[in-house]
Amino acid sequence: MPRPLAITDDQELLDDLLRIAAAAGVELEVVHAAAHARPYWIRAPLVVVGSDLADDLAATGPPPRQNVIVVTRTTGDPDMWRRCVAVGAHTVLELPEAERLLVEEFGDAAEPATKAGTIICVTGGKGGAGATVLAASLALTASRRGLRTLLVDADPLGGGVDVLLGQEEALGARWPDIVGREGRVSFAALQEALPTFGELTVLSAHRGEPVRIPREAMRVVLDAARRGCDLVVVDLPRHVGEGEAEALGRATATIAVVPADLRGALAAAQTVTLLRPATGDLRLVMRAGTLAPEVVAASLSVPCAGVVPEVRGLVETLDRGDPPPLRRSPLGRFCAELLESLLDGLPRSDRPGRAGPFAAGAGEP
Numbered sequence: 001m002p003r004p005l006a007i008t009d010d011q012e013l014l015d016d017l018l019r020i021a022a023a024a025g026v027e028l029e030v031v032h033a034a035a036h037a038r039p040y041w042i043r044a045p046l047v048v049v050g051s052d053l054a055d056d057l058a059a060t061g062p063p064p065r066q067n068v069i070v071v072t073r074t075t076g077d078p079d080m081w082r083r084c085v086a087v088g089a090h091t092v093l094e095l096p097e098a099e100r101l102l103v104e105e106f107g108d109a110a111e112p113a114t115k116a117g118t119i120i121c122v123t124g125g126k127g128g129a130g131a132t133v134l135a136a137s138l139a140l141t142a143s144r145r146g147l148r149t150l151l152v153d154a155d156p157l158g159g160g161v162d163v164l165l166g167q168e169e170a171l172g173a174r175w176p177d178i179v180g181r182e183g184r185v186s187f188a189a190l191q192e193a194l195p196t197f198g199e200l201t202v203l204s205a206h207r208g209e210p211v212r213i214p215r216e217a218m219r220v221v222l223d224a225a226r227r228g229c230d231l232v233v234v235d236l237p238r239h240v241g242e243g244e245a246e247a248l249g250r251a252t253a254t255i256a257v258v259p260a261d262l263r264g265a266l267a268a269a270q271t272v273t274l275l276r277p278a279t280g281d282l283r284l285v286m287r288a289g290t291l292a293p294e295v296v297a298a299s300l301s302v303p304c305a306g307v308v309p310e311v312r313g314l315v316e317t318l319d320r321g322d323p324p325p326l327r328r329s330p331l332g333r334f335c336a337e338l339l340e341s342l343l344d345g346l347p348r349s350d351r352p353g354r355a356g357p358f359a360a361g362a363g364e365p
Helices: 011-023 054-059 080-087 099-110 131-144 187-193 215-228 242-250 262-275 293-300 314-319 330-343
Strands: 005-007 029-031 047-050 068-072 091-094 118-124 149-153 200-203 231-235 253-259 282-287 304-308
Touching: 005 011, 011 047, 011 068, 011 099, 047 054, 054 080, 068 080, 068 099, 080 091, 091 099, 118 131, 118 215, 118 242, 118 262, 118 330, 131 149, 131 200, 131 231, 131 253, 131 330, 149 215, 187 215, 215 231, 215 242, 253 262, 262 282, 262 293, 282 293, 293 304, 304 330
Parallel strands: 005 029, 005 047, 047 068, 068 091, 118 231, 118 253, 149 200, 149 231, 253 282, 282 304
Antiparallel strands: none
8 A cells, every 4th residue: 555655855854754653553655855756646645745845846846636734843934835835735734733633644544434433322321221231232233234333331330341242251452451542543453452243343341440531542442433433332331521521522322221210210310411511412212110201201301212122031141141132132123223213224134244253143042
């Protein structure tokens, strides 16, 4: 694959560019004279022109192309935008202030987005409402229908979604291995590091000391997932810290699972107060109880997306190490219909993909 092109004879600027490219996991093609750039000009996915050679490059009359950037270590130069226009660049980046933007530019050039992942957050309106089971079931349903899916366990006190899936022994990274990550990571690298089963990749909590998820770590994971996934399901705790707020702010929809009883409604009212300012599309999924679901939804002023069916023997199934039973079950049908409404058209037939323990029917009675 062609590499991004750097055109500069300024050694200090080049050192900066090489360091920033390495942070994005990218190798550069480097030329030290404008006249030497022509063989690489058209095929490079991104061209970074040092301010020292911008005028020389403009004098060669390079053909128009997209994805050209002028980079400078000088701030506030009024002549810089003239050079930008002369070489056909779309922007000027001043270092070191614009290093993060340049990392993103390098990363996007090296790994163009192949997907446009939809992010769905799931949380409990009350403790023990079944949010983790619903999040896992939604992710399983999507992956079995051929959607590349990432299931993110963002609840450090939840016991680990890998346990719920019966995959606690699966090799791969958990949140403690990810939390210190900054900058940009490709989805391919993330998927390689995490436990992956067919089209489902899982980022789980662990069973050691609880780890707070920083905003930057959540951003890195979700950015990578949006580029490489069809769907991201985030299982959230009932509090909203920095990492949780990052996920909620990026979510297409947030689902609160609420038991339709008095204590469930009262607890959910407090949860909704926390969620409403942090997310756009908030919906309820009810569990049958002593109150009518429409009454609970009206009292919370949040639309109800459906009533999740109760699954007989669910606890026993999960304790055996089996995933939630979805094949030809009311829960499976409910998840498929809910995803249809959230994704505006989930594929109805399986797409060929890698086999795994969660292929349709695997591990289910």
